[in-house]
Amino acid sequence: MTKFNQPLGGQEMARFSGPATMMRLPTQNTAAGLDACFVGIPMDIGASNRSGTRLGPRQIRDESRMMRPYNMGTGAAPFERMQVADIGDVAINTFNLAKTAEIITEAYTEILQHDVVPLTLGGDHTLTYPVLRAIAAKHGPVALIHVDAHADTSDDMFGEPIAHGTPFRRAYDDGLLQNDKVWQIGLRGTGYSAADYDWARDKGWTVVQAEECWHKSLTPLMADIRAQIGPDTPVYITYDIDSLDPAFAPGTGTVEIGGLTTIQALEIIRGCAGLNVVGGDLVEVSPPYDPSGNTALIGANLLYEMLCVLPKSIA
DSSP: OOOOOOOOOTTTSOTTSSOOSGGGOOBOSSOTTOSEEEEEEOOOTTOSSOOOGGGHHHHHHHHGGGOOSSOTTTOOOGGGTOOEEEEEEOOOOTTOHHHHHHHHHHHHHHHTTSSOEEEEEESOGGGHHHHHHHHHHHHOSEEEEEEOSSOOOOSOBTTBSOSTTOHHHHHHHTTOEEEEEEEEEEEOSOOSSTTTTHHHHHTTOEEEEGGGTTTSOSHHHHHHHHHHHOSSSEEEEEEEGGGBOTTTOOOSSSOOSSOBOHHHHHHHHHTTTTSEEEEEEEEOOOGGGOTTSHHHHHHHHHHHHHHHTSHHHHO
16 A cells, blocks of 8 residues: 655644645655656745745645645645645746746656645746646646736837746747636736736636626636636646735735635635546745744645645545
8 A cells, every 4th residue: 555645743843843844745756757846946036025934835735734634624634635845946047037947847857757746835936837838848838727807918128028027928929828718816906008908808818807706706707717627637736825815815026916716726626526637826925024923824825725626636
């Protein structure tokens, strides 16, 4: 019988001690033998406003120490069905964003040599583009569930083609996405023109603005998304913590009012159960603006929820 890694329990060692890994899981240097892995990308050189997301992976791991292995809400028990470990951080070049994008793609190409689903602790949202390059190289173009306050489809920022406001424009340019199966959920705030979201709509993407989500459950939306994607299409989940209202998640660099609730966040991720999720990330947690640690705690929980909807976790 396979012996699966388990998070270190609070009855074995006090939660303020033990390994500083995601959920206090065992760590290893590669993804060999794993069904899923947590990996950090500690970067903020692609951020355009407040810095600090380079500290996100470390803080998310720290706040994850309170989490337990069994999902009482959904019944998922991922550590009974999958081999999971924390494989550490990608060694980025913090002085060179373009080089860092190449480093990330190379690192994930190596990770994906194994039959593993990577779940990424960010880091600013730039990272999703180089991760998607590796994901698509293995799985082909993917469906995308993108939860965010911002569309991140700018053609450039300050003349640079790679930054945290451009990842999905670059993913489109590279043919990494199935354009009839892309959803952007939670977009809101001020813009530069009334047509800011039309670029995505013109490409066949579905844009669900935050105002369409106010005061309602998002379970029906996710049922529609599941029906349109189907069970076999590879799906990538990218979750920007600024999709949440700053009342819940103030610790981020680009705050927008009128955002999603943590309950809606759970509905979105739990609503991915039954899809062929091949990767996911949680980005833009900035600890310097998160004095209570609650933003990082929410991020840790949402990453755990992604783990719980992976196909091997449910089977």
